[in-house]
Each structure stands twice: as C-alpha cells, then as structure tokens.
Amino acid sequence: MAERYEDSYLYKLRHSAAHLMAQALTELYPGVKLSIGPPIENGFYYDVEPPQTLKEEDLEKIEKKMKELSKLDQRIEKLEAKDRADAKRIILEETTLGHGPENAEYKLQLLDAIPDGEPISFFDQQRTDREGTKHRFIDLCRGPHVETTKEIKHFKLMSLAGAYWRGDVKNKQLTRIYGTAFPSQEELDLHLHNLEEAKRRDHRVLGRELHLFMFSPRVGTGLPLWLPKGAILRDTLTDFMKSEQLRRGYLPVVTPHIANIKLYEKSGHILTFREKMFPFMEDEEKETFILKPMNCPFHIEIYQSQMRSYRDLPVRYAEFGTVYRYEQSGEVAGILRARGFTQDDAHLFVRPDQLLDEFIGVVDLMQAVLKKLGLHNFRLRLGTKDPQSDKYVGHEENWTASTKAIEQACQQMKMDYEISPGDAAFYGPKLDVIIKDALGRDWQMGTVQVDYNLPERFDLEYIAEDGKPHRPIMIHRAPFGSLERMIGLLTEQYAGAFPFWLSPVQVAILPIADRHVDAANELASTLKGYDQPAGAMKLRVEVDDRRETLGKKIRENQLQKVPYMIVLGDRDIENGTVGARSREDGDLGAMPLEEFVRRMKEEMSK
Ligand SMILES: [Zn+2]
Ligand SMILES: [Zn+2]
Structure with a gap:
C-alpha cells in the first residue's frame, strides 16, 4: 500500500x-x-x-x-x-x-x-x-x-x-x-520542467495548432467542432476499434440522439442523472424528449425486441454513440470534458456462467487497444462497494459474484489491480483503466462495469436450458472512455506527434518549384493507392504546393508533426527517387520509390 x-x-x-x-x-x-x-x-x-x-x-x-x-x-x-x-x-x-x-x-x-x-x-x-x-x-x-x-x-x-x-x-x-x-x-526542477512540458503539450493549444478541433461561441460551450484532421484521427481510431470488435464477435448497432423521456424513466437515469441532462423538449403531442446522456437503454430495447435463448448469448452490441451531458460551464475543459462526446460504447448481455469469460474478453480487448496506442504505463482499479453506504442496489450475492468474477479475470490475465472501496457504480462493481502519461500524470480512461440493475428494471430475459426464463447480466464497457478524451490524452502524450498509423497526414510532398507540382500530385496518388489493386497501402498524403519557400514549408510541416516529408525536384523526378525526411530520423537522402514504400509498410505495421 x-x-x-x-x-x-x-x-x-x-x-x-x-x-x-x-x-x-x-x-x-x-x-x-x-x-x-x-x-x-x-x-x-x-x-x-x-x-x-x-x-x-x-x-x-x-x-x-x-x-x-x-x-x-x-x-x-x-x-x-x-x-x-x-x-x-x-x-x-x-x-x-x-x-x-x-x-x-x-x-x-x-x-x-x-x-x-x-x-x-x-x-x-x-x-x-x-x-x-x-x-x-x-x-x-x-x-x-x-x-x-x-x-x-x-x-x-x-x-x-x-x-x-x-x-x-x-x-x-x-x-x-x-x-x-x-x-x-x-x-523541484523536474516538477517545473513537467509544468512547462504540460503547457507545451496542452491538447487545447495543440488541437488548435494542428487543426484538430475548434470551439465557437455561436455553437455553444463544450460543443467541439472537429476539423478535417481531427475527424481523420477520430475515423482512424474508430476504424481500428470497429475491426477489433468485429473480430471479437461484437455486433454494430446505431441508435438516435434523442429519445422519449419514458425510456429514461424506465432505466432510472432520470433519477440519478437529471442534473447532467440538457433541458427537455416537448413535441406537439405533449410527449417529452431528451438528448441522450447514455446509450444503454437503446441497446436494451434492441436486446428485448426478440426472444432470446441461452444459445444466443452472449449478445454484444457496440456503437460509437454520441451522448450529451450538461456539464457546468466552469467544469467544461476542452475536449476532455465536453457537453457532447462520443463513447466507444458496447453492452454485453451474458449468462451468469459466461460472466468470467466475457469479462476476460473485455480486459483482453482493452489491453490490445492500449498496446496499439502505445499507452504502456497503466494500472487497473477495481471499484467495489462501500460497505458503509446504502446507495447501492441489487442483491448481495450478485455483488459478491461479480466482484469475484472481475478479480478472477484480472488474475487469469495476470494483471495487477488495486481495490478501491466505494468506487463501484451504484448498480455494480467496475474496473477502470488509469493511464500514466509521459509526464507521470494519471488519466482515468476506459471502464468495464457489471450491471444487474438494468436487466432487472427492464425485466430482461433469456430462455435457459431448463426452458424457463432467466435474467441475463449486462456488461457496460468503453475501452477508450470516449473518443474526445482519448484524443486529448494522445495529443498530450505524444505532444501532437502521433504514431504513424494515427497521423492525420502521414506523408507531405513538397514540390520545390511550380514545375514539380504535377509530378508531386502523381506521386501522391501512387502513395494514396486508391486506383491500385486491393491490398495496396492507402497512405494519407498531402501535397504542399503553396508558393512559399521550401525552407518555410519544411518548417511548417515539422510544426504539424508530419511523420514523413518528401522534397521533390528535378533530380528525383529524373531518377525516379524520393528525397525523404523523417520526423524521428531527419534527412534520409534520396531513395528509390520502392524502398520508400517498403519503409511506409513497416511503419504501418508497427
Ligand atoms: Zn501547518
Ligand atoms: Zn451503458
């Protein structure tokens, strides 16, 4: 301790x-x-x-x-x-x-x-x-x-x-x-240095400088607008997660941004979440609608839309669901705490005998995600019930069983965890991922929660082997936490120099003079690979054909933290070579195009 x-x-x-x-x-x-x-x-x-x-x-x-x-x-x-x-x-x-x-x-x-x-x-x-x-x-x-x-x-x-x-x-x-x-x-020096570094890495500053996102008072407090480069970053993260999830048997669903308030009365969120909700809307038929603060009840509706047998379970519904929470204006902080954000959400409906395996599956996914993002320094925190408090719902034996399942999952995965009494959700224990960033700061990111409460409230069932209806258990999980929070963390972790596979622009081509622009565009289209057979690499390439000096263009692309630059002039065009410059290794000199492509493939597979 x-x-x-x-x-x-x-x-x-x-x-x-x-x-x-x-x-x-x-x-x-x-x-x-x-x-x-x-x-x-x-x-x-x-x-x-x-x-x-x-x-x-x-x-x-x-x-x-x-x-x-x-x-x-x-x-x-x-x-x-x-x-x-x-x-x-x-x-x-x-x-x-x-x-x-x-x-x-x-x-x-x-x-x-x-x-x-x-x-x-x-x-x-x-x-x-x-x-x-x-x-x-x-x-x-x-x-x-x-x-x-x-x-x-x-x-x-x-x-x-x-x-x-x-x-x-x-x-x-x-x-x-x-x-x-x-x-x-x-x-003391280290602390002061870290403070300077934190300022340099501030995602709000970098978000502006790298053209990732913006805020506008005409749109509203805490409502980010994602610019093309930020949107590419989001899409890249989303695509990665979607393919991981498909591989692991998740099914995609899509649900609306608003719903009848009755849905949230049924789920109980109206009671526990009221002050985080945007003001309600009323339509002509006097029905009240709310902007969704969470996705769970929608996924429950889908689960409930048909009869489920024990053989159908587990059912894993995943959605990049944008939710809205009315944070106090003083608490809104860039994209880390916004009023609208997108969760990499999923809900697993499982039989009690599947809880352990499914939990292991979720922890394994989280582990794979953190590895891919290069976030190696993290710890797990198991939030358990505070025995003194009466804010919790559900039967004692469920709490014991689910807490045990989480512990067993961690042990089987050989992952250390700390226990934090009182940190459970009111409906069940949870496992949070706390990431230590490059400056030694803690970020609470992804979470997995076991829930007996919502299945109870919605009277969820599946028909078990005994032919009788039984109650499934729900697992809520979001390995990123939210796209916004994850991008905020990654921006600060990498000081804007994102790993190659995530970089909004991976290669910038800088034609030396106007007469090199056509060749630059041609090279760009080769590297983008859209007209090539399936399996070709699709790099994200930009041609910087602004009429600026080469020196200025190099400097600005460096500030944009673009991983590779290609300076294109007469000699390279004649010889079929590229003069590449890497963000990490500096000037690489002229190399045949094939060699550059090989290098890009290596970068992609990292
Ligand atoms: Zn004192
Ligand atoms: Zn949920």
Missing part, C-alpha cells in the same frame, strides 16, 4: 513551506492578515489579505525573504494551547513580526470554528538574532511540520489568484499565493 500523501514527508514540508511564506509576508508587509495555508496536490497556498495589492513580480521578493528565513535554521515547535482562552491570548499576544491583534481577524474566526474539546495547537518558531533580540512567529495550525526551517530549501512561488474567505462570494476577496516545495532541487 502506497503511503498516503497526508502522511508523507512531502506533505509536512509543504505545510511548513506555507508557514515560511507567511512569515516572510509578515516581515515584508507588516499588517498583512493571514488566513489559511494548506498543502495541496502539487504544492501549497496561503490566503492572505495584504495591506497593498500584490503583483506577480512581488513573488521573487517574497521568495528571497523565504530563502533568508530558511537559512536561519529556526526550530519549528508545536505549541499547545491550554484551552480556547489561552489560544486566543497566544494569537493576540504572542504573534509578533508586524503581526499584532489588529491583523488576527481570520485566525480568530478559525479558532472559533475549532470544535470544543479538540486540542488547539500552533506552529511556533523562535530564534534570537545576533543582537540578542528574540523573534517569534506563531501560526494557528495542527501540523504536522518539519523540524527546522533549514529543511525548506527547494521551493518556488508559482502564481497569484483571488480567493474568497471561506470560499463564499459574499465574503472579502483575499489574495491566494501558490507555491511548491520539494525535498531536493532535482525534484
């Missing part, structure tokens, strides 16, 4: 760094009012009310002061107040360094909020300077903290933001100062 962040040295360090920053602020800006300063995921912050407006350029000054204070090697003690009155006295009398009673307003409110009977303690730092003057900085805090300020050496203040006191817009707006701290300079 990994150590919890809250128990780690890093957490203590950042807690202490926040106080060190507060101390620096009290020295630099006498009269500053301190409020709260907790560690957070990637560092810490402190919310303060400074006597003057702080600007980004002040951060350097504050940092410098922190360095000075750090070097003083001040011991950090824990001061326990005897009782509430004693704590109040400490806040009003003991805090010094430009920090008097008139600045204690927020701390006193925090003290009031501490429940009776709970110990009240302080971060307490004392030192005597060379002149013999005593300095003390006290800050209401339970800790834990490091032992001396000397340990807080490798830190950086990151940014400023506004934050309402207690997160309430009716309260005063304070200044939040974000910082981070690490035990070593290397770790």
